[in-house]
Amino acid sequence: MNRIVAAAVPAALATLIAAPALAAVDGPKVAWDLSVWGPPRAFTAGIEALSKHVAGETGGKFTIKIHYGDALSKGPDNLDNIKLGAFEMAQICTGYHPGKNPAITVLDLPGLPLVDPDIHARVHDIVYKHPAIVAEFKRWNAVLLMSVLQPQSELMGTGEPPVKVEMFKGMRVRALGGTGDALRNLGAVPTSVPAPEVYNSLERGVFRAAAFPYTYAFAAYKIEEIAKWYTTNLGPGANNCPTIVNEQALNKLPPQYRALIDSGRPIAYEALKKAQKETDEKNLAAWQKRGLTAIKYDETELAKFRDLGARPVWDAWVKEMSAKNIPAKELLDLVVAEADKAKKALGR
Numbered sequence: 470m471n472r473i474v475a476a477a478v479p480a481a482l483a484t485l486i487a488a489p490a491l492a493a494v495d496g497p498k499v500a501w502d503l504s505v506w507g508p509p510r511a512f513t514a515g516i517e518a519l520s521k522h523v524a525g526e527t528g529g530k531f532t533i534k535i536h537y538g539d540a541l542s543k544g545p546d547n548l549d550n551i552k553l554g555a556f557e558m559a560q561i562c563t564g565y566h567p568g569k570n571p572a573i574t575v576l577d578l579p580g581l582p583l584v585d586p587d588i589h590a591r592v593h594d595i596v597y598k599h600p601a602i603v604a605e606f607k608r609w610n611a612v613l614l615m616s617v618l619q620p621q622s623e624l625m626g627t628g629e630p631p632v633k634v635e636m637f638k639g640m641r642v643r644a645l646g647g648t649g650d651a652l653r654n655l656g657a658v659p660t661s662v663p664a665p666e667v668y669n670s671l672e673r674g675v676f677r678a679a680a681f682p683y684t685y686a687f688a689a690y691k692i693e694e695i696a697k698w699y700t701t702n703l704g705p706g707a708n709n710c711p712t713i714v715n716e717q718a719l720n721k722l723p724p725q726y727r728a729l730i731d732s733g734r735p736i737a738y739e740a741l742k743k744a745q746k747e748t749d750e751k752n753l754a755a756w757q758k759r760g761l762t763a764i765k766y767d768e769t770e771l772a773k774f775r776d777l778g779a780r781p782v783w784d785a786w787v788k789e790m791s792a793k794n795i796p797a798k799e800l801l802d803l804v805v806a807e808a809d810k811a812k813k814a815l816g817r
Contacts, residue, residue: 492529492530494527494729495527495530496726497723498531499530499723500532500534501531501533501556502533502534502557503520503533503558503559504541504560505535505536505547506560508537510685511741511748512560512685512710514745515615515737516535516617517535518733518737518741519533519733519737522736523726523730527726542555545566547559547561548561548566548609548713551610551715552610554715554718556715557714557715557719558713561710562619563577564646564708570606570609571795572602572790572796573602573711574786575596575790576593576596576707577647577709578779579647579651579704579705579778580651580705580706580774580775580779581804581808582704583808584704585815586741588808588811589618590616590742591811592811593618593709594615594616595803596800596803596804597615597711599800601799601800606713611714612715612716613713614730615737616710616712617741619709620684620685620707620745622644622680622705623681623687623704624699624705625687625693626642626678626696627678627698630697630764631698631700634773634778637655637656639658640656640657640658640676640677641657641660642658642659642660642676642680643662644659644660644680646708648680648706650781652705652778654777654779654782655774660676662676662679664686667690668690668691668692668695671695679692680706683701685748685752688748688751688755693756693759697761698762698763698764699764700764701765703766705774705778705779787801
């Protein structure tokens with residue numbers, strides 16, 4: 470008798486342990502689909518954490534299914550398909566279609582003080598709430614949820630390390646968009662080469678350096694195998710990539726589910742930062758082992774880059790966007806001011 474009871478107790482405990490936890494938030498069944506290109510990676514860590522959060526808190530009643538690898542839509546088409554209501558959520562990069570969302574391209578400008586991911590997140594959140602930005606995305610039936618904190622670009626290359634910004638003069642560099650414009654202002658010669666061709670082009674000496682999001686893109690294309698140096702804090706540009714939601718779908722959500730999305734944003738941001746940090750630590754350790762020279766610019770050199778390289782691009786952007794009745798200077802001033810406030814608040 471005692472043996473039977475003794476055997477039954479662990480089994481009962483095991484059943485209790487295995488039983489699913491009661492949902493903290495009750496509500497109807499809601500299933501959303503989210504479109505993103507590429508495989509699971511640091512870039513998708515935020516939406517993965519958000520999906521886990523809403524499902525866990527509702528006992529699986531509210532789900533966000535992530536469709537990777539262009540399964541639902543090509544990346545450049547995600548904004549159009551959100552407008553059509555083809556799915557409820559998507560990740561986009563505004564550089565894919567700048568003509569459709571010109572105001573928010575302020576976050577694609579080179580030399581913005583957003584290298585720190587905490588500052589990056591704070592500034593993007595504030596800019597996303599600006600009335601001009603909200604109205605711009607409303608035309609696409611979209612609401613900006615959060616940034617994916619796409620890392621700022623840096624440079625990796627061969628030859629003598631450019632420890633002073635003057636040393637970019639005459640250097641052929643693979644750099645696109647505003648990053649290329651800023652480097653051209655320093656005297657560099659930017660060229661456009663598709664990412665998969667960068668390794669062979671750098672190896673053949675077609676150019677001396679390449680700009681990629683730091684650090685993961687360099688590792689993805691194995692650029693460190695032929696490089697001698699890399700920059701760590703120049704921040705010559707980035708592509709703003711937000712997660713967006715179909716406005717009607719968001720408005721139809723029960724209030725308790727809407728609150729779950731809001732409470733999940735900081736969780737998603739922490740997941741993004743953690744994934745990026747782990748990726749950077751792994752890559753930087755490998756680059757150090759290879760003996761690559763890490764270049765960290767002091768404030769004097771960074772000021773030179775901003776004044777000589779970035780500001781002319783900023784000024785041209787303000788002029789172009791102002792002609793389209795976009796409050797361009799107000800948006801740019803907002804980015805710079807909020808980055809400064811965040812830096813002070815975080816003690817950076």
